Amino acid sequence: MKTALKYLAASIAFIVAIAPVYWLITISLKREVDQFAYPPQWAGFVVTLEHYKEAFGSSSFSAYFLNSVLLAGISTSAALLIGVPAAYGLARFEWPANWGDRIGDWILSTRMLPPIVTIVPLFLMLREARLLNSLVGLSIVYTAFNLPFVVWMMRGFFDEVPREIEEAAMLDGESRVGALLRIVLPLVKPGLAATAVFCLVVAWNEFLFALILTQTEAAMTLPVGIASRVTQYEIKWGAMSAAGVVAMLPVLVFASAAQKYLVRGLSLGAVKG
Amino acid sequence: MPLELTGITKKFGSREAVSGVSLRAEDGEFVVLLGPSGCGKSTLLRIIAGLEISDAGSIRLAGADVTQREARDRDIAMVFQSYALYPHMNIAQNIGYPLRVRKRPPAEIDAEVKNVAARLGLTSLLANLPRQLSGGERQRVALARAIIRRPKAFLMDEPLSNLDARLRVEMRAELKHLQHELRIVTIYVTHDQAEAMTLAHRIAVMRDGKIQQFDTPSNVYHRPANTFVAQFVGSPSMNLIEKPDGILGVRPEDVQLSQVEQPDWSPARVYVTEEMGNETIVIISDGSTNITARAPAGMKLDFDARIWYRFRPEKLHWFDPSTRSRRIE
Amino acid sequence: MKRRVPEGFWWVLPALVVLVSLSIYPLIYSVKLSLSNPGNFSRLFSDRLFAAAGVQTIVLTAAALTVEFLLGLALAVLIDSLARGRAFFRTGLLVPMLLPPVVAAVAWRLIYNPQFGMLNGMLRQIGFNTEWLTWTSGQNSALASVILVDVWEWTPFLFLLLSAGLQAIPPEPLEAARIDGAGAWRIFRDVTLPLLKPTILLALLLRAMDLVRIFDQIFILTQGGPGTATETVSLYIYRTAFRFSNFGYAAAMSFVLLAATMLFSRGLMRVMRSR
Numbered sequence: 001m002k003t004a005l006k007y008l009a010a011s012i013a014f015i016v017a018i019a020p021v022y023w024l025i026t027i028s029l030k031r032e033v034d035q036f037a038y039p040p041q042w043a044g045f046v047v048t049l050e051h052y053k054e055a056f057g058s059s060s061f062s063a064y065f066l067n068s069v070l071l072a073g074i075s076t077s078a079a080l081l082i083g084v085p086a087a088y089g090l091a092r093f094e095w096p097a098n099w100g101d102r103i104g105d106w107i108l109s110t111r112m113l114p115p116i117v118t119i120v121p122l123f124l125m126l127r128e129a130r131l132l133n134s135l136v137g138l139s140i141v142y143t144a145f146n147l148p149f150v151v152w153m154m155r156g157f158f159d160e161v162p163r164e165i166e167e168a169a170m171l172d173g174e175s176r177v178g179a180l181l182r183i184v185l186p187l188v189k190p191g192l193a194a195t196a197v198f199c200l201v202v203a204w205n206e207f208l209f210a211l212i213l214t215q216t217e218a219a220m221t222l223p224v225g226i227a228s229r230v231t232q233y234e235i236k237w238g239a240m241s242a243a244g245v246v247a248m249l250p251v252l253v254f255a256s257a258a259q260k261y262l263v264r265g266l267s268l269g270a271v272k273g
Numbered sequence: 274m275p276l277e278l279t280g281i282t283k284k285f286g287s288r289e290a291v292s293g294v295s296l297r298a299e300d301g302e303f304v305v306l307l308g309p310s311g312c313g314k315s316t317l318l319r320i321i322a323g324l325e326i327s328d329a330g331s332i333r334l335a336g337a338d339v340t341q342r343e344a345r346d347r348d349i350a351m352v353f354q355s356y357a358l359y360p361h362m363n364i365a366q367n368i369g370y371p372l373r374v375r376k377r378p379p380a381e382i383d384a385e386v387k388n389v390a391a392r393l394g395l396t397s398l399l400a401n402l403p404r405q406l407s408g409g410e411r412q413r414v415a416l417a418r419a420i421i422r423r424p425k426a427f428l429m430d431e432p433l434s435n436l437d438a439r440l441r442v443e444m445r446a447e448l449k450h451l452q453h454e455l456r457i458v459t460i461y462v463t464h465d466q467a468e469a470m471t472l473a474h475r476i477a478v479m480r481d482g483k484i485q486q487f488d489t490p491s492n493v494y495h496r497p498a499n500t501f502v503a504q505f506v507g508s509p510s511m512n513l514i515e516k517p518d519g520i521l522g523v524r525p526e527d528v529q530l531s532q533v534e535q536p537d538w539s540p541a542r543v544y545v546t547e548e549m550g551n552e553t554i555v556i557i558s559d560g561s562t563n564i565t566a567r568a569p570a571g572m573k574l575d576f577d578a579r580i581w582y583r584f585r586p587e588k589l590h591w592f593d594p595s596t597r598s599r600r601i602e
Numbered sequence: 603m604k605r606r607v608p609e610g611f612w613w614v615l616p617a618l619v620v621l622v623s624l625s626i627y628p629l630i631y632s633v634k635l636s637l638s639n640p641g642n643f644s645r646l647f648s649d650r651l652f653a654a655a656g657v658q659t660i661v662l663t664a665a666a667l668t669v670e671f672l673l674g675l676a677l678a679v680l681i682d683s684l685a686r687g688r689a690f691f692r693t694g695l696l697v698p699m700l701l702p703p704v705v706a707a708v709a710w711r712l713i714y715n716p717q718f719g720m721l722n723g724m725l726r727q728i729g730f731n732t733e734w735l736t737w738t739s740g741q742n743s744a745l746a747s748v749i750l751v752d753v754w755e756w757t758p759f760l761f762l763l764l765s766a767g768l769q770a771i772p773p774e775p776l777e778a779a780r781i782d783g784a785g786a787w788r789i790f791r792d793v794t795l796p797l798l799k800p801t802i803l804l805a806l807l808l809r810a811m812d813l814v815r816i817f818d819q820i821f822i823l824t825q826g827g828p829g830t831a832t833e834t835v836s837l838y839i840y841r842t843a844f845r846f847s848n849f850g851y852a853a854a855m856s857f858v859l860l861a862a863t864m865l866f867s868r869g870l871m872r873v874m875r876s877r
Contacts, residue, residue, distance in 0.1 A: 003685075010680055010687075014694040020754065021697055023720050024709040036718030039727045082616045089613025096608060103614060105871060110625040112867040114815040116836050117856040120635065120843050121628035144624035147617055205702040207818040212844065223704040223818075230708065230822055237712060244705040255700045256693070263766040266759065267804060324777055345783040357774035361796040370792075371782040418782070 028241035035237060051238035060217055061243045064225035070135060071221060072203040075142035079199050083150030088180055091158035104155060111148035115208050123212055133219040141209055146199040153265060157191035194261035197254045204251060222247045274335035274425040275300050276458050281330035283316055290316045292482035301456040307469040308479035314462045315430055321460060322428050323347050335425050350419035351428040354435060356411045358403040365399040368417045389417045409440050420455060427459040445471060466506045478502045500597040503590060509554060509565050522590035528566035531581045538581040543574045557582060636854035643854050652855060654830060655838040658745060662834060663813040666752045674760025682768050699758040707822030710751045714738045738824050744831045751819055760805050767801030803873050811866040815859060835859055
């Protein structure tokens with residue numbers, strides 16, 4: 001009896017978690033007349049793809065989508081390119097007077113800066129450098145955003161690889177860099193992949209920086225594009241929810257891929273998930 | 274309080290971890306469940322504790338059927354291999370916990386804790402945390418927690434295996450003394466046959482979920498019920514030699530060696546010797562089989578030297594080749 | 603062989619350069635901005651809107667954190683105790699947290715719409731009078747509605763962390779407590795919770811840090827309104843900087859926010875170091 005109640009409670013929680021998302025999906029597939037019909041229709045309505053066509057055909061959502069994809073890809077690659085060697089440097093070399101940990105902590109603390117603190121100067125700085133409303137400008141900012149996370153995560157993964165393995169390789173004639181590339185990285189591949197996924201998701205979901213640093217249609221990302229529709233007078237819910245559904249799909253896919261490391265990533269490595 | 278198990282069976286998936294086990298431990302008896310890893314001894318212990326429920330069979334403690342009862346209602350105490358102390362409580366709180374749960378008055382708990390601590394030499398450690406204690410000390414705390422409420426039975430799951438060799442031997446003696454004083458029926462699990470031999474009133478040798486033999490250490494040693502028991506108990510292991518009319522078992526100490534030819538003794542060559550200090554283990558080869566023997570310390574034997582051997586006629590064990598069981602004389 | 607510079611330094615250098623120029627330099631710039639008008643900091647004390655924003659932020663943080671923690675803990679214990687289907691439930695429960703916050707906010711705007719939204723629709727179906735249920739458009743209910751969305755979105759975060767913490771607890775002390783005679787509630791109180799404390803602390807600090815700077819959802823749901831009913835500090839700073847173009851004052855305010863975050867992050871570092 002107690003078990004049945006438990007499963008009931010779990011199911012209710014499950015439904016509460018999924019319902020709003022499901023509802024959004026139905027709105028994106030319903031005809032306009034049905035969207036706000038009473039009583040609310042959960043199933044059995046006429047399915048239409050017109051909103052998707054509109055959002056990604058005539059509206060600029062496909063441009064936003066492309067921007068988000070490029071942005072996520074570029075900033076993640078850059079963050080990995082700079083962050084992985086940094087993490088390796090912190091994990092593997094001898095540092096006098098605990099400097100290694102201190103630098104690591106400092107890097108992590110920049111992650112905790114509220115974006116709103118740096119956003120005003122960044123806005124002004126980018127404006128001066130004529131990098132507002134550009135993919136480049138935003139990529140640079142996102143890279144800085146993701147960098148501490150990459151360093152912290154990868155350092156943890158590097159720490160788990162025993163030093164002896166590289167030492168053996170170097171005795172065999174391998175260089176430091178070679179050891180990293182050919183021996184260590186293959187060993188931390190799953191961790192690397194998870195870190196990359198996290199960075200992609202963060203960049204994809206990011207809103208505040210994109211909002212302020214891109215104001216033109218050409219440069220907007222998906223979240224900003226969606227938000228800009230919301231503040232308009234007449235909200236086209238169909239197109240917007242279609243965009244929303246498309247916006248959430250990559251994340252859900254990615255998240256399930258990186259599930260194993262979800263806890264570690266979210267808690268900045270403090271809890272081994 | 275006697276402890277009686279009847280037909281206990283437990284399956285995990287398709288594998289039967291415990292298979293129709295029955296035994297009766299008398300009041301105050303020290304019973305050891307002995308066997309290799311995977312033989313089901315720990316599972317059996319957990320079933321007795323109530324941490325797992327058996328698929329079939331019954332457990333009776335002091336005459337009452339406790340088979341379906343929750344662990345906390347069985348009045349049994351357990352000492353875990355990893356001690357399982359509460360890491361965030363100090364030693365005094367750890368020991369006193371069973372009484373706190375039973376809502377005994379704090380003054381009484383305090384007195385009992387001091388009492389038990391004194392008995393096990395823990396008085397000076399009462400304010401410390403488990404992580405500040407050594408392995409042996411933690412072991413004693415686990416024991417203290419077990420004895421404080423005078424349960425009807427003790428269960429111990431390889432409590433000594435995390436200690437270093439010397440400490441293990443010391444604690445063995447302490448345990449035996451303590452159990453004798455308390456006279457509470459004890460079920461003790463181990464894979465170490467020396468431990469079993471020294472501690473038990475009776476040993477239950479287990480393999481693949483079944484009891485192979487349940488008898489006194491002496492009988493298990495001198496009259497093993499089958500080849501498994503014969504080879505598991507006693508170190509170095511009993512020699513088992515396939516003969517045309519059965520399997521012959523001879524313990525190394527019952528193999529007599531002579532460097533001079535003797536009438537009716539068989540010839541062999543020395544394969545390898547291991548000098549232990551107080552004695553020498555000699556492995557000889559008669560051409561087809563190796564035989565392990567014990568020789569006195571002084572005996573000087575070279576590799577491949579000629580040697581003669583004989584089995585003490587009154588110390589032969591015969592086993593049936595198909596059932597591997599002891600042949601009844 | 604003495605090296606003046608540790609070999610690892612060269613590996614770390616590029617990252618340090620990026621961070622200094624994009625995190626530290628802007629910070630210093632921010633200081634300059636806020637000091638450009640010396641009245642900025644004293645204005646903080648007399649600014650009623652800032653005080654109101656502060657209060658709203660604190661209320662939101664405290665309320666959301668409490669509910670998310672209790673719900674998250676209950677869910678963690680519940681799901682952990684299920685014999686089968688754990689992975690299934692867990693996957694579903696994590697969905698709210700994985701969405702882009704903007705998308706979640708959009709979904710809830712749809713749900714909250716007083717005339718056509720799904721929530722009032724469903725309530726009307728069971729017979730409630732939804733005339734007074736204005737959710738995000740109502741002066742008195744807006745903040746609570748926003749809190750509800752955050753709870754929906756981020757309880758999974760606490761659930762996940764606390765779940766991992768629960769699984770990291772060694773089973774032996776729990777079994778020992780069972781044998782010592784403790785019932786389920788006692789075991790939870792005496793053994794599980796104390797051992798869970800570090801994880802709880804970590805989860806609360808992480809979430810608090812994110813809550814004080816909350817922006818995305820509120821922006822979409824209410825834009826800070828109606829009026830300033832849901833204007834948190836982040837939103838006020840945004841408005842000051844990008845509507846009124848008062849960069850100096852916005853910078854000054856953001857330092858207050860920074861101070862609050864630093865408090866939490868200090869605590870966080872301490873908890874992480876001690877593990």
